[in-house]
Amino acid sequence: MEDMSITPLGSGQEVGRSCHLLEFRGMTILLDCGIHPGYDGLNGLPFFDRVEPERVDVLLITHFHLDHAASLPYFTERTGFRGRIFMTHPTKAVIRLLLGDYLRLMTIKKGGSSGSGGGGDDKNDSDELYTEEDLIKCCDKIELIDYHQTISVGGLKFRALNAGHVLGAAMFLLEIGGRTLLYTGDYSMEDDRHLMAAEVPNVKPDVLMVESTYGVQIHASRAEREARFTGTVERVVTRGGKCLIPVFALGRAQELLLILDEHWQANPHLQSIPVWYASKMASRALRVYQTYANMMNARIRAQMDVSNPFSFRYIRNLKSIDVESFDDRGPSVVFASPGMLQSGVSRKLFDRWATDPKNGVLIAGYAVENTLAKEIMNQPKEVVTLEGRRQPLHCLVDYVSFSAHVDFMENRNFISRVDPKHIILVHGQKDEMGRLKSALMLHYRQLPENKRPTITMPPNLQEVKLKFARRRSAKVMGSLADREEEPKEGEQVRGILVTQNFSTRIVAPKDLSTYTQLRVGSVSSKLHVPFAAQVATLRLFLKEMFSGVTEVEEGGGVDGTSIITFGLHEDQVKVTTGKTRGVATVSWDASPAGDILADAVVALLMHAQSSVASIRLTSKPCGHRRKKAAADEEEPATKRQRESEALTVVESRLRLVHDTLLESYEDVEATYEANSASFEIQTDTGLETGIPADGGILVCTVKVDFGGEGAGDAKITVECEDAKLATNVKECIKNVLTAVAPIHL
Numbered sequence: 001m002e003d004m005s006i007t008p009l010g011s012g013q014e015v016g017r018s019c020h021l022l023e024f025r026g027m028t029i030l031l032d033c034g035i036h037p038g039y040d041g042l043n044g045l046p047f048f049d050r051v052e053p054e055r056v057d058v059l060l061i062t063h064f065h066l067d068h069a070a071s072l073p074y075f076t077e078r079t080g081f082r083g084r085i086f087m088t089h090p091t092k093a094v095i096r097l098l099l100g101d102y103l104r105l106m107t108i109k110k111g112g113s114s115g116s117g118g119g120g121d122d123k124n125d126s127d128e129l130y131t132e133e134d135l136i137k138c139c140d141k142i143e144l145i146d147y148h149q150t151i152s153v154g155g156l157k158f159r160a161l162n163a164g165h166v167l168g169a170a171m172f173l174l175e176i177g178g179r180t181l182l183y184t185g186d187y188s189m190e191d192d193r194h195l196m197a198a199e200v201p202n203v204k205p206d207v208l209m210v211e212s213t214y215g216v217q218i219h220a221s222r223a224e225r226e227a228r229f230t231g232t233v234e235r236v237v238t239r240g241g242k243c244l245i246p247v248f249a250l251g252r253a254q255e256l257l258l259i260l261d262e263h264w265q266a267n268p269h270l271q272s273i274p275v276w277y278a279s280k281m282a283s284r285a286l287r288v289y290q291t292y293a294n295m296m297n298a299r300i301r302a303q304m305d306v307s308n309p310f311s312f313r314y315i316r317n318l319k320s321i322d323v324e325s326f327d328d329r330g331p332s333v334v335f336a337s338p339g340m341l342q343s344g345v346s347r348k349l350f351d352r353w354a355t356d357p358k359n360g361v362l363i364a365g366y367a368v369e370n371t372l373a374k375e376i377m378n379q380p381k382e383v384v385t386l387e388g389r390r391q392p393l394h395c396l397v398d399y400v401s402f403s404a405h406v407d408f409m410e411n412r413n414f415i416s417r418v419d420p421k422h423i424i425l426v427h428g429q430k431d432e433m434g435r436l437k438s439a440l441m442l443h444y445r446q447l448p449e450n451k452r453p454t455i456t457m458p459p460n461l462q463e464v465k466l467k468f469a470r471r472r473s474a475k476v477m478g479s480l481a482d483r484e485e486e487p488k489e490g491e492q493v494r495g496i497l498v499t500q501n502f503s504t505r506i507v508a509p510k511d512l513s514t515y516t517q518l519r520v521g522s523v524s525s526k527l528h529v530p531f532a533a534q535v536a537t538l539r540l541f542l543k544e545m546f547s548g549v550t551e552v553e554e555g556g557g558v559d560g561t562s563i564i565t566f567g568l569h570e571d572q573v574k575v576t577t578g579k580t581r582g583v584a585t586v587s588w589d590a591s592p593a594g595d596i597l598a599d600a601v602v603a604l605l606m607h608a609q610s611s612v613a614s615i616r617l618t619s620k621p622c623g624h625r626r627k628k629a630a631a632d633e634e635e636p637a638t639k640r641q642r643e644s645e646a647l648t649v650v651e652s653r654l655r656l657v658h659d660t661l662l663e664s665y666e667d668v669e670a671t672y673e674a675n676s677a678s679f680e681i682q683t684d685t686g687l688e689t690g691i692p693a694d695g696g697i698l699v700c701t702v703k704v705d706f707g708g709e710g711a712g713d714a715k716i717t718v719e720c721e722d723a724k725l726a727t728n729v730k731e732c733i734k735n736v737l738t739a740v741a742p743i744h745l
Contacts, residue, residue, distance in 0.1 A: 004207065004466045006181065006424060009066075010034065010035055010046035012460035013430040015213060018068045019046035025177040025502060027156050029516055030083075031209070032185065035070040037340045038370030041129065045071050047461055053079035057177050058153050061087040061520075062185025063169035064094040065251060068370070070102055073130040084153060086141045086281070088160060090168025094144050096251050097281045097288070098134055104280075107341040128249070143172075147295075163187040164198035165404045166251040168290060177502035178471040180205040186427065187211065187571055188404035189414060190222065193258045194289075194309070196297045207466060208420035209284070210524040211405065212457070214368060214451065215432025216439050216519060219407040224334070229256070229400045230263040232362055235595040236396060237273050237331040241358035248339040250285045252365050252402050253277070257315055257335065265316040271314060277571060278318040278336040278345050284408055286310045323348040338532065341373035343386065344614040346370070351385040360396035361578045366403040369429065408436065412443060422466050425457040433457045439618050464666040474504040477509030523590035529602055531584035533609045535577055538584070541608045542575070544649065545600070547742040573597045650675050650706050653714075653740060659702055660736050661729075675703035681729065686722035698722060704737075713741075 010017030016036035022029040030051070036406035037045040052074065061069050072095070075081055088509060089094070106129070130138075145151055145171070150159040155177060160170035163447040165186040174181045182205040187198040214460040236243040250733060264270050281283065289296075293304045303309040315335075323345065338660070350372070353359040367374040376383060376397050383393050406414065415423065423440065427435050437457050444452045458464050480495050486495075495506040498516050509520045531538070544550050550567040557563045557578030566575045573588040586601050588594040654677040656669075661668045667682040682701040685691055700720035707715065716733050720726035 001176075001467045002470055004181075005470060006207070006209070006458075006459050006464045006466070007050060008426060008458055008462070009048065009462060010036070011049055011427040012458050012462065013428070013433055013461070015427055015429060016067045017044060017073070018062075018427055019431065020183070020209065021390060023179065024179065025155060027176055028055045028379050029156065030056050030075075031172070031183050032062055032068045033059060033072045033075050034067040035129075036366050036370075037067060037338075037342060037545065041233075045074065045129070047480050048079065049230060050461055054083035056081055056083045058156060058158075059085045060158065060172050060183075061085070061095075062089060062172065062183070063166050064091045064098055065166065065248065066098065066102055068185065069095055071098060071129065073099065073134045076138045076141060076502045077130055077134040078245075083109075085138075086145045086151065086158075087142060087168050088146070088168040089144050090288065090295060091170070091286045092139065092144060093291070094108040094168070094285070095142075096139050098248075098250060100132070101279075101281055103130070103132060103135060103513045105338065106343045116558055119483060123145050124475070129447050146583060152501070161201055162196060162199050164189065167254075167289060167295065171198065171201075172296050173205065177209040178473075179207075179468055181207040181209065182420070183209045184211055186213070186405055187414075189410040192222070192255055193511075194255060194296045194406070195298045195399065198575070199413075200414065204419045206420065206468070207414065207422045207424065207723050208418055209424045209426055210411065212406050212411070212428030212433045212436045214411075215428060215434075215436045216408040217432070218409055219401060225400055225402065226259055229259065229362070229364065229402070232360065232396075232398050232400065233260065234263075234267070235268065236358070236360035236362075237270070239358055240331050241360055241395075242331060242353055242358065243327055243333045243360045243362060244346065244349050244353060244534050245333065245335045245362050246337070246339045246341050246350070247335050247364065248337055252339075253288055253335060253337075254286075254310070255404075256364055256402060257312060258286050258309065261312040261315050262332070264375050264595075272724060273333065275315045275333040275337065276318050277315055283337055304616055310344070317521065322673075328352075338375045339366055339462055340364055341376075342371060351387075351391070354383060355391055355395070357396070360398065363397070364402045365398045366405060367399075368403070373402060387744060389485070398430065406508065408439065411436070412440065416443075417707070420741070421453055423455045424464060425455070426447075428457075430459075439480065464707070472504075474506050477515050478507045479506060479510075493509060505613050524587065525590050525595075525598065526585060526587045527598070527659040528580075529586060529605045531577065531605055531609065532582055536702055537608050538577065538605070539566070539573070540649075542568070542601075543742065544740075545604060545742055548745050569593060569597055573601060575601055653737060654704060655708075656734055656740065657736060660732065663704075664732070673705060676703065678703050683725075687724040687728065689722045698725070700725060702729060702733065706735060 001414060008019070009021055011034075016034065016035075016038060018032040018034045020031040021032060022350070023034040030322060033046065059075070059081070061072065069091075070086070071572045076085065110538060116282070134138040134432040141272065146158050147161045147162050150157055158172050160172060163169040163185055165188050169186065171185060173184045173185060175181070180203060182201060187194070191197050192363060218694070233243050245256065247256060260275060264275065289310055290308060293300055295592050300309055334349060336344070336349055338346055340343050341347050341350055350361060354361070361379060363373055367377055372383070376393065377399055379397060380389050380393055383469070384390055425437060428436065434457065437455050439453055441598050456464050474497060476493060476495070479501070481494060491505055495508050497510060498505050498512070498518065500516065505515060507515050512518050539551070546568055548568070552565045552567070553562045555562055557583045559723060561578050563576065563578040572591070572594050573586070576585045576587070579585065584605055586598055588598045588603070656670060657677070657678065658668065658670045661679055665681045665683055669680040671678045679702040681702065682697050683700070686698045689698065698721065700718060703717045705715045714729055714737055718726040718730045721727070
């Protein structure tokens with residue numbers, strides 16, 4: 001079993017500073033790298049002390065919102081991180097603008113709060129997250145990924161899917177060692193005026209990390225929310241008030257601008273009231289949206305063919321705004337950043353307008369805990385200004401959710417369609433997350449217990465360990481897989497097993513360079529062995545020892561002899577004689593089998609020159625004259641031995657069987673015929689029948705037939721009244737022939 005470790009470094013039972021550490025099979029991945037909008041400086045960072053930055057292989061950013069991306073320059077430039085960073089094209093384009101604006105706002109805020117006390121500058125410097133130079137260096141390191149593009153880094157494969165949340169927002173589907181994980185980031189299942197809904201992957205992941213921002217809340221219909229939004233704005237301005245809409249410069253702002261511009265076009269009585277989009281990067285932000293219009297929904301793409309839908313008729317950009325000198329006489333609508341009212345233009349305008357009951361503040365997105373936007377939603381009687389003084393809150397405060405996060409029904413339906421084995425809830429307040437977990441457990445209660453997914457909601461720094469069995473499988477590729485019929489179960493496959501980055505393949509040697517970065521190589525070995533015996537002797541020894549020996553004869557040998565090459569094991573090992581006087585050459589391609597066979601052949605060459613049998617086979621008759629009587633008086637045993645030297649291999653084995661039977665039984669008669677022989681064994685005692693009752697003789701008839709030519713497997717038949725004796729005789733002969741048979745290669 002292997003452990004997959006997932007640790008929230010941020011957004012564990014909270015909303016903000018999304019950052020999750022994933023460790024599995026030697027890979028370390030960081031998912032998102034945001035800050036908490038409710039805290040300043042280092043306090044808003046994820047808990048980076050839990051991770052060793054130099055060990056992080058890949059960092060994936062889902063979208064450009066600050067709570068998912070704002071600590072990226074700190075992590076890449078102020079730590080030992082040396083990994084790779086990936087995000088979509090629009091995300092990178094916007095991050096450069098958004099983080100530059102965030103850095104400017106933090107500098108202004110720090111300058112306003114530092115005062116002139118001694119030591120204040122040192123504290124501010126130590127609390128600085130990163131500089132403009134750090135941001136530029138960070139952006140240079142970012143690599144891009146398109147939707148549905150698959151990228152491999154070591155043993156990790158991942159691809160981006162449309163998340164629908166903001167322009168360029170992505171889910172990431174990761175695969176490591178055969179296990180899959182889907183990280184949704186922030187996602188939306190609703191088509192709005194410019195973005196498509198998130199897509200559902202066509203695979204069922206082992207692990208789903210999903211946002212739980214709205215818990216079990218259910219959004220009102222889109223038409224109802226738009227009517228409430230435009231109605232609230234109209235109510236404030238028609239009574240002569242000023243309506244402040246705090247938004248982030250990019251994201252939901254563009255959606256709200258489209259809605260309000262359309263409402264102004266449909267209501268001529270409002271067209272004299274100015275609508276301002278107060279952002280230093282408003283024009284640049286809209287250019288980004290125009291550039292990536294092809295990634296938006298069909299409605300925007302169709303409008304782009306006629307006119308630019310982001311060229312608003314009734315909304316004017318304020319590239320710079322000095323709140324103190326801003327002419328705010330009369331009714332107006334102002335979109336200003338940041339969306340949480342922490343600082344900047346939106347905070348200054350709020351401080352200026354909050355005391356007038358004719359004015360209104362409309363919160364149109366999710367408000368994070370510990371921010372002013374969240375605080376005023378509870379309708380306090382007083383608020384603290386950016387300068388630190390208290391003032392009454394008399395203006396209207398309303399909340400209409402246009403944040404592109406899924407509600408409970410959308411989230412539950414998505415989870416059901418994805419059908420994961422493990423669910424990890426992130427990016428949600430503890431209470432909302434707990435209610436969502438309870439609702440999901442109730443939803444899955446109808447399933448058998450062994451089919452229910454596990455559901456966890458870890459707080460920050462609490463490690464979740466999921467155990468997985470290692471999958472052992474190999475994919476057959478190339479010419480090995482190119483076959484007409486389906487393979488049968490248990491069928492053997494011969495090839496090279498290649499394992500790389502948790503992926504195992506079996507390929508033929510000739511396909512190795514096609515499907516891997518490997519190349520087939522071989523080591524050819526050659527050994528020269530002194531050899532003074534005759535070729536006939538070597539031939540006999542090789543065929544006695546090995547089966548399937550091939551022989552090729554060609555001219556051009558020394559002293560007019562032929563060059564003879566013997567081949568073993570499909571000619572992987574070759575023995576050549578005749579090229580050099582008194583030398584036999586053994587050549588082979590190095591391999592486990594080839595090395596063993598070559599060693600055996602060398603030993604055989606040496607044995608063929610030194611054994612008694614080889615000397616007899618290679619010696620010539622003596623030229624001395626001998627008396628004829630001496631030959632006639634030769635002992636019978638010696639005579640039979642000389643005769644046996646001229647016998648063929650089959651005949652020698654048949655005679656060996658005869659000699660073996662004679663060692664066990666006193667009376668054995670043999671009859672030889674071509675490649676077979678019959679033996680008649682006579683004995684006075686059987687193994688089952690015992691001594692014959694009439695004192696007679698028990699007869700066993702044995703036939704050994706090699707069939708055709710050559711010393712192949714012999715057919716052994718035994719006929720005898722005593723079955724046990726017949727079995728023993730047959731096993732004895734079989735063992736003898738097995739012992740002397742050539743080795744099958």
